[in-house]
Amino acid sequence: KNRGIPLKANLSSCHPSYPSGDQIGSCCPTPAWSELEIIDFQFPDPSSPIRVRRAAHLVDEEYKAKYEKAVAIMKELPLDHPHNFWRQADLHCIYCTGAFDQVNSTAPFKTHHSWLFFPWHRALLYFHERILGKLIGDDNFALTFWSWDHPDGMHFPTMFTKGVLNDTERDAIRLPTVVDFNYHEDRGLTDGELVLDNLALMYHHMVSGAKKAELFMGCKLRSGVDGDCDSGGTIEESPHNPMHGWVGDRNNPVKEDMGAFHSAGRDPVLYAHHSNIDRMWATWQKMRNNELEFDNEEWLNSEFTFFDENLQFVRIRVRDVLNMSKLRIDYQDIGLPWLDTRP
Numbered sequence: 001k002n003r004g005i006p007l008k009a010n011l012s013s014c015h016p017s018y019p020s021g022d023q024i025g026s027c028c029p030t031p032a033w034s035e036l037e038i039i040d041f042q043f044p045d046p047s048s049p050i051r052v053r054r055a056a057h058l059v060d061e062e063y064k065a066k067y068e069k070a071v072a073i074m075k076e077l078p079l080d081h082p083h084n085f086w087r088q089a090d091l092h093c094i095y096c097t098g099a100f101d102q103v104n105s106t107a108p109f110k111t112h113h114s115w116l117f118f119p120w121h122r123a124l125l126y127f128h129e130r131i132l133g134k135l136i137g138d139d140n141f142a143l144t145f146w147s148w149d150h151p152d153g154m155h156f157p158t159m160f161t162k163g164v165l166n167d168t169e170r171d172a173i174r175l176p177t178v179v180d181f182n183y184h185e186d187r188g189l190t191d192g193e194l195v196l197d198n199l200a201l202m203y204h205h206m207v208s209g210a211k212k213a214e215l216f217m218g219c220k221l222r223s224g225v226d227g228d229c230d231s232g233g234t235i236e237e238s239p240h241n242p243m244h245g246w247v248g249d250r251n252n253p254v255k256e257d258m259g260a261f262h263s264a265g266r267d268p269v270l271y272a273h274h275s276n277i278d279r280m281w282a283t284w285q286k287m288r289n290n291e292l293e294f295d296n297e298e299w300l301n302s303e304f305t306f307f308d309e310n311l312q313f314v315r316i317r318v319r320d321v322l323n324m325s326k327l328r329i330d331y332q333d334i335g336l337p338w339l340d341t342r343p
Protein backbone atom coordinates (compact mmCIF):
# COMPACT_ATOMS: atom_id res chain seq x y z
CA LYS A 1 0.00 0.00 0.00
CA ASN A 2 1.06 3.56 -0.73
CA ARG A 3 0.24 4.98 2.68
CA GLY A 4 2.29 7.91 3.78
CA ILE A 5 3.32 9.16 0.35
CA PRO A 6 2.76 12.80 -0.64
CA LEU A 7 -0.10 13.42 -3.05
CA LYS A 8 1.03 13.91 -6.60
CA ALA A 9 -0.72 13.77 -9.96
CA ASN A 10 0.41 11.34 -12.61
CA LEU A 11 0.76 13.85 -15.44
CA SER A 12 0.62 11.24 -18.15
CA SER A 13 -2.75 9.91 -17.00
CA CYS A 14 -5.03 12.72 -18.16
CA HIS A 15 -8.51 11.52 -19.07
CA PRO A 16 -11.98 13.00 -19.32
CA SER A 17 -13.38 13.41 -15.87
CA TYR A 18 -16.79 13.66 -14.32
CA PRO A 19 -17.88 16.97 -12.96
CA SER A 20 -20.13 16.84 -9.91
CA GLY A 21 -23.22 16.51 -12.12
CA ASP A 22 -23.81 14.04 -14.87
CA GLN A 23 -21.81 15.40 -17.77
CA ILE A 24 -18.47 14.14 -18.85
CA GLY A 25 -15.93 16.91 -19.19
CA SER A 26 -12.57 17.09 -20.85
CA CYS A 27 -9.99 19.59 -19.76
CA CYS A 28 -6.73 17.80 -20.43
CA PRO A 29 -4.07 20.42 -20.97
CA THR A 30 -2.32 21.26 -24.20
CA PRO A 31 0.59 21.03 -24.51
CA ALA A 32 0.45 17.75 -22.60
CA TRP A 33 1.95 18.35 -19.19
CA SER A 34 3.71 15.01 -19.18
CA GLU A 35 5.99 16.27 -21.93
CA LEU A 36 7.12 19.42 -20.20
CA GLU A 37 10.14 20.07 -18.11
CA ILE A 38 9.23 20.87 -14.52
CA ILE A 39 11.19 23.24 -12.33
CA ASP A 40 10.92 23.69 -8.57
CA PHE A 41 9.08 26.68 -7.23
CA GLN A 42 11.21 29.60 -6.04
CA PHE A 43 9.90 32.17 -3.63
CA PRO A 44 9.67 35.69 -4.97
CA ASP A 45 12.46 38.04 -3.99
CA PRO A 46 11.91 38.85 -0.28
CA SER A 47 12.45 42.53 -1.02
CA SER A 48 9.81 42.62 -3.76
CA PRO A 49 6.70 44.63 -2.93
CA ILE A 50 3.79 42.92 -1.21
CA ARG A 51 0.76 42.60 -3.44
CA VAL A 52 -2.13 43.76 -1.32
CA ARG A 53 -5.47 42.34 -2.42
CA ARG A 54 -8.25 44.81 -1.76
CA ALA A 55 -11.98 44.33 -1.27
CA ALA A 56 -13.97 44.37 -4.51
CA HIS A 57 -16.50 46.84 -3.13
CA LEU A 58 -13.73 49.30 -2.22
CA VAL A 59 -11.43 49.33 -5.24
CA ASP A 60 -11.26 52.44 -7.41
CA GLU A 61 -11.93 52.91 -11.12
CA GLU A 62 -8.25 52.83 -11.96
CA TYR A 63 -7.89 49.39 -10.44
CA LYS A 64 -10.99 48.08 -12.19
CA ALA A 65 -9.68 49.32 -15.52
CA LYS A 66 -6.38 47.54 -14.93
CA TYR A 67 -8.06 44.30 -14.01
CA GLU A 68 -10.32 44.51 -17.06
CA LYS A 69 -7.40 45.19 -19.31
CA ALA A 70 -5.47 42.19 -17.99
CA VAL A 71 -8.42 39.84 -18.39
CA ALA A 72 -9.15 41.20 -21.87
CA ILE A 73 -5.59 40.39 -22.92
CA MET A 74 -5.86 36.97 -21.31
CA LYS A 75 -9.03 36.21 -23.23
CA GLU A 76 -7.40 37.15 -26.51
CA LEU A 77 -4.29 35.03 -26.22
CA PRO A 78 -4.19 32.02 -28.56
CA LEU A 79 -6.37 29.22 -27.24
CA ASP A 80 -3.44 26.90 -26.63
CA HIS A 81 -1.44 29.49 -24.69
CA PRO A 82 -1.18 28.46 -21.03
CA HIS A 83 -1.99 32.03 -19.99
CA ASN A 84 -5.16 32.12 -22.08
CA PHE A 85 -8.18 32.78 -19.87
CA TRP A 86 -9.88 29.50 -20.80
CA ARG A 87 -6.70 27.49 -20.22
CA GLN A 88 -6.51 29.15 -16.82
CA ALA A 89 -10.14 28.14 -16.28
CA ASP A 90 -9.23 24.57 -17.17
CA LEU A 91 -6.80 24.42 -14.26
CA HIS A 92 -9.80 24.27 -11.99
CA CYS A 93 -11.36 21.56 -14.12
CA ILE A 94 -8.14 19.53 -14.26
CA TYR A 95 -7.46 19.60 -10.54
CA CYS A 96 -10.98 19.51 -9.21
CA THR A 97 -12.71 16.87 -11.30
CA GLY A 98 -10.00 14.23 -11.16
CA ALA A 99 -8.64 14.53 -14.71
CA PHE A 100 -5.37 13.03 -13.48
CA ASP A 101 -4.86 9.89 -11.49
CA GLN A 102 -2.45 9.95 -8.62
CA VAL A 103 1.05 8.66 -9.16
CA ASN A 104 1.20 4.88 -8.73
CA SER A 105 -2.52 4.59 -8.28
CA THR A 106 -5.83 4.75 -10.06
CA ALA A 107 -7.25 7.01 -7.35
CA PRO A 108 -8.09 10.43 -8.78
CA PHE A 109 -6.02 13.48 -7.92
CA LYS A 110 -8.49 16.05 -6.57
CA THR A 111 -8.10 19.20 -4.60
CA HIS A 112 -11.50 19.55 -3.01
CA HIS A 113 -13.07 18.06 0.14
CA SER A 114 -9.76 17.53 1.89
CA TRP A 115 -6.70 19.23 3.37
CA LEU A 116 -5.48 20.07 -0.16
CA PHE A 117 -8.29 22.57 -0.63
CA PHE A 118 -6.72 25.71 0.85
CA PRO A 119 -3.15 25.11 -0.37
CA TRP A 120 -4.09 24.28 -3.95
CA HIS A 121 -6.39 27.27 -4.35
CA ARG A 122 -3.78 29.56 -2.81
CA ALA A 123 -1.31 28.39 -5.45
CA LEU A 124 -3.89 28.85 -8.21
CA LEU A 125 -4.45 32.47 -7.16
CA TYR A 126 -0.76 33.12 -6.76
CA PHE A 127 0.07 32.21 -10.35
CA HIS A 128 -3.10 33.65 -11.88
CA GLU A 129 -2.41 36.99 -10.22
CA ARG A 130 1.19 37.15 -11.37
CA ILE A 131 0.18 36.25 -14.91
CA LEU A 132 -2.44 39.02 -14.95
CA GLY A 133 0.17 41.47 -13.69
CA LYS A 134 2.69 40.37 -16.26
CA LEU A 135 0.20 40.82 -19.10
CA ILE A 136 -0.20 44.50 -18.23
CA GLY A 137 3.39 45.05 -17.13
CA ASP A 138 2.48 45.69 -13.50
CA ASP A 139 4.55 43.80 -10.93
CA ASN A 140 2.34 45.05 -8.14
CA PHE A 141 -0.92 43.87 -9.58
CA ALA A 142 -3.03 42.09 -6.99
CA LEU A 143 -6.32 40.25 -7.22
CA THR A 144 -9.37 41.61 -5.42
CA PHE A 145 -11.43 39.75 -2.85
CA TRP A 146 -15.20 39.44 -2.67
CA SER A 147 -15.70 40.30 0.97
CA TRP A 148 -18.87 38.30 1.47
CA ASP A 149 -18.09 37.92 5.16
CA HIS A 150 -18.61 41.67 5.68
CA PRO A 151 -22.11 43.20 5.49
CA ASP A 152 -20.81 45.75 2.96
CA GLY A 153 -19.64 42.96 0.65
CA MET A 154 -22.58 40.59 0.89
CA HIS A 155 -23.93 41.50 -2.53
CA PHE A 156 -22.47 40.24 -5.77
CA PRO A 157 -19.58 42.62 -6.56
CA THR A 158 -20.72 44.98 -9.29
CA MET A 159 -17.27 45.24 -10.86
CA PHE A 160 -17.78 41.66 -12.05
CA THR A 161 -21.00 42.47 -13.86
CA LYS A 162 -19.44 44.50 -16.67
CA GLY A 163 -17.37 43.89 -19.77
CA VAL A 164 -14.79 41.10 -19.70
CA LEU A 165 -15.36 40.49 -15.99
CA ASN A 166 -19.00 39.64 -16.61
CA ASP A 167 -20.20 36.10 -17.24
CA THR A 168 -23.58 35.31 -18.73
CA GLU A 169 -23.86 31.94 -16.93
CA ARG A 170 -24.98 33.28 -13.58
CA ASP A 171 -28.24 33.29 -11.72
CA ALA A 172 -29.94 36.53 -12.74
CA ILE A 173 -32.67 36.15 -10.13
CA ARG A 174 -30.42 35.84 -7.10
CA LEU A 175 -27.63 38.16 -8.15
CA PRO A 176 -29.20 41.38 -6.84
CA THR A 177 -29.95 39.92 -3.38
CA VAL A 178 -27.82 39.37 -0.29
CA VAL A 179 -25.84 36.13 -0.51
CA ASP A 180 -26.97 33.10 1.45
CA PHE A 181 -24.26 31.01 3.09
CA ASN A 182 -26.79 28.28 3.73
CA TYR A 183 -28.01 28.34 0.17
CA HIS A 184 -29.41 25.11 -1.21
CA GLU A 185 -32.63 26.59 -2.44
CA ASP A 186 -34.12 30.00 -1.89
CA ARG A 187 -35.18 30.35 1.74
CA GLY A 188 -37.34 33.44 1.48
CA LEU A 189 -35.41 35.40 4.11
CA THR A 190 -35.15 39.18 4.11
CA ASP A 191 -31.80 40.81 3.40
CA GLY A 192 -31.48 41.75 7.07
CA GLU A 193 -32.12 38.19 8.19
CA LEU A 194 -29.60 36.87 5.72
CA VAL A 195 -26.89 39.24 6.94
CA LEU A 196 -27.33 38.07 10.55
CA ASP A 197 -27.49 34.44 9.52
CA ASN A 198 -24.32 34.80 7.45
CA LEU A 199 -22.39 36.52 10.24
CA ALA A 200 -23.40 33.83 12.72
CA LEU A 201 -22.28 31.12 10.35
CA MET A 202 -18.94 32.88 9.86
CA TYR A 203 -18.35 32.94 13.60
CA HIS A 204 -19.14 29.27 13.85
CA HIS A 205 -17.01 28.22 10.87
CA MET A 206 -14.05 30.45 11.74
CA VAL A 207 -14.02 30.28 15.53
CA SER A 208 -16.27 28.07 17.62
CA GLY A 209 -16.48 25.21 15.14
CA ALA A 210 -12.94 25.49 13.80
CA LYS A 211 -10.76 25.01 16.87
CA LYS A 212 -8.78 22.14 15.42
CA ALA A 213 -6.93 21.99 12.10
CA GLU A 214 -8.90 18.90 11.06
CA LEU A 215 -12.13 20.88 11.41
CA PHE A 216 -10.95 23.91 9.48
CA MET A 217 -8.79 22.24 6.84
CA GLY A 218 -10.84 19.14 6.01
CA CYS A 219 -9.98 15.49 6.21
CA LYS A 220 -6.54 14.01 5.62
CA LEU A 221 -6.32 12.67 2.12
CA ARG A 222 -3.99 9.72 1.87
CA SER A 223 -2.29 8.86 -1.39
CA GLY A 224 -3.50 5.87 -3.29
CA VAL A 225 -6.76 5.66 -1.40
CA ASP A 226 -9.97 6.61 -3.14
CA GLY A 227 -12.99 7.56 -1.15
CA ASP A 228 -11.95 7.46 2.51
CA CYS A 229 -11.62 11.22 2.76
CA ASP A 230 -14.27 13.37 1.17
CA SER A 231 -15.20 16.18 3.49
CA GLY A 232 -13.99 19.71 3.46
CA GLY A 233 -13.28 21.97 6.40
CA THR A 234 -15.84 24.34 7.84
CA ILE A 235 -15.25 27.19 5.38
CA GLU A 236 -15.07 24.92 2.35
CA GLU A 237 -18.43 23.40 3.27
CA SER A 238 -19.90 26.84 3.81
CA PRO A 239 -19.85 29.55 2.62
CA HIS A 240 -17.58 28.14 -0.09
CA ASN A 241 -19.82 25.46 -1.58
CA PRO A 242 -23.23 27.14 -1.30
CA MET A 243 -21.85 30.34 -2.83
CA HIS A 244 -20.74 28.46 -5.93
CA GLY A 245 -24.29 27.19 -6.38
CA TRP A 246 -25.73 30.56 -5.49
CA VAL A 247 -23.84 32.33 -8.30
CA GLY A 248 -24.19 29.65 -11.01
CA ASP A 249 -27.13 29.70 -13.41
CA ARG A 250 -30.04 27.64 -12.10
CA ASN A 251 -31.10 26.92 -15.70
CA ASN A 252 -27.91 25.03 -16.52
CA PRO A 253 -27.56 21.27 -15.91
CA VAL A 254 -25.11 21.56 -13.01
CA LYS A 255 -25.47 25.30 -12.36
CA GLU A 256 -22.61 26.29 -14.65
CA ASP A 257 -20.49 28.27 -14.55
CA MET A 258 -19.74 28.76 -10.86
CA GLY A 259 -21.90 25.86 -9.73
CA ALA A 260 -19.67 23.10 -11.12
CA PHE A 261 -15.98 22.26 -10.82
CA HIS A 262 -15.39 21.88 -14.54
CA SER A 263 -16.77 25.33 -15.37
CA ALA A 264 -16.18 27.53 -12.30
CA GLY A 265 -13.00 29.02 -13.74
CA ARG A 266 -14.88 30.45 -16.69
CA ASP A 267 -16.39 33.00 -14.36
CA PRO A 268 -13.84 35.66 -13.42
CA VAL A 269 -15.54 36.05 -10.05
CA LEU A 270 -14.07 32.65 -9.10
CA TYR A 271 -10.80 34.39 -8.31
CA ALA A 272 -12.46 37.02 -6.13
CA HIS A 273 -14.49 34.38 -4.34
CA HIS A 274 -11.36 32.34 -3.70
CA SER A 275 -9.33 35.34 -2.67
CA ASN A 276 -11.79 35.72 0.18
CA ILE A 277 -11.65 32.00 0.93
CA ASP A 278 -7.90 32.41 1.06
CA ARG A 279 -8.22 35.51 3.21
CA MET A 280 -10.25 33.41 5.65
CA TRP A 281 -7.46 30.85 5.76
CA ALA A 282 -4.90 33.61 6.37
CA THR A 283 -7.15 35.05 9.09
CA TRP A 284 -7.55 31.68 10.76
CA GLN A 285 -3.79 31.09 10.58
CA LYS A 286 -3.20 34.43 12.28
CA MET A 287 -5.78 33.72 14.98
CA ARG A 288 -3.78 30.63 15.96
CA ASN A 289 -0.42 32.41 15.75
CA ASN A 290 0.52 30.67 12.51
CA GLU A 291 0.91 27.34 14.22
CA LEU A 292 1.57 24.73 11.52
CA GLU A 293 -1.70 23.06 10.49
CA PHE A 294 -0.32 19.55 10.13
CA ASP A 295 3.24 18.56 10.91
CA ASN A 296 2.90 15.85 8.34
CA GLU A 297 5.26 15.17 5.48
CA GLU A 298 2.57 13.66 3.27
CA TRP A 299 0.74 16.93 3.34
CA LEU A 300 3.71 19.29 3.32
CA ASN A 301 5.27 17.58 0.32
CA SER A 302 2.11 17.11 -1.71
CA GLU A 303 2.65 18.91 -4.98
CA PHE A 304 0.88 20.68 -7.81
CA THR A 305 2.11 22.01 -11.13
CA PHE A 306 1.30 25.38 -12.67
CA PHE A 307 2.61 27.69 -15.35
CA ASP A 308 4.13 30.78 -13.86
CA GLU A 309 4.09 34.26 -15.36
CA ASN A 310 7.28 33.48 -17.31
CA LEU A 311 5.75 30.37 -18.87
CA GLN A 312 7.90 28.09 -16.78
CA PHE A 313 6.20 24.93 -15.64
CA VAL A 314 6.55 24.89 -11.89
CA ARG A 315 6.21 22.31 -9.15
CA ILE A 316 4.88 23.92 -5.98
CA ARG A 317 4.39 22.07 -2.72
CA VAL A 318 1.96 22.57 0.11
CA ARG A 319 4.88 23.68 2.29
CA ASP A 320 5.57 26.52 -0.17
CA VAL A 321 2.20 28.20 0.24
CA LEU A 322 1.79 28.22 4.02
CA ASN A 323 3.36 31.59 4.60
CA MET A 324 1.70 34.55 2.92
CA SER A 325 4.54 36.96 3.47
CA LYS A 326 7.02 34.62 1.76
CA LEU A 327 4.65 34.70 -1.21
CA ARG A 328 4.57 38.53 -0.92
CA ILE A 329 0.78 38.61 -0.60
CA ASP A 330 -1.48 40.31 1.89
CA TYR A 331 -5.08 41.37 2.29
CA GLN A 332 -6.49 44.79 2.96
CA ASP A 333 -7.77 45.04 6.53
CA ILE A 334 -11.50 45.74 6.42
CA GLY A 335 -12.31 44.36 9.86
CA LEU A 336 -14.01 41.10 10.77
CA PRO A 337 -17.55 41.98 11.86
CA TRP A 338 -18.45 38.32 12.43
CA LEU A 339 -15.93 38.13 15.27
CA ASP A 340 -18.45 40.01 17.42
CA THR A 341 -21.38 37.94 16.22
CA ARG A 342 -21.27 35.03 18.59
CA PRO A 343 -24.60 33.30 17.95
Ligand code: C2O
Pocket residue numbers: 092096112121240244264274
Ligand atom coordinates in the same frame (compact mmCIF):
# COMPACT_ATOMS: atom_id res chain seq x y z
CU1 C2O B 1 -12.01 24.68 -6.54
CU2 C2O B 1 -14.38 27.21 -5.14
O1 C2O B 1 -13.61 25.72 -5.90
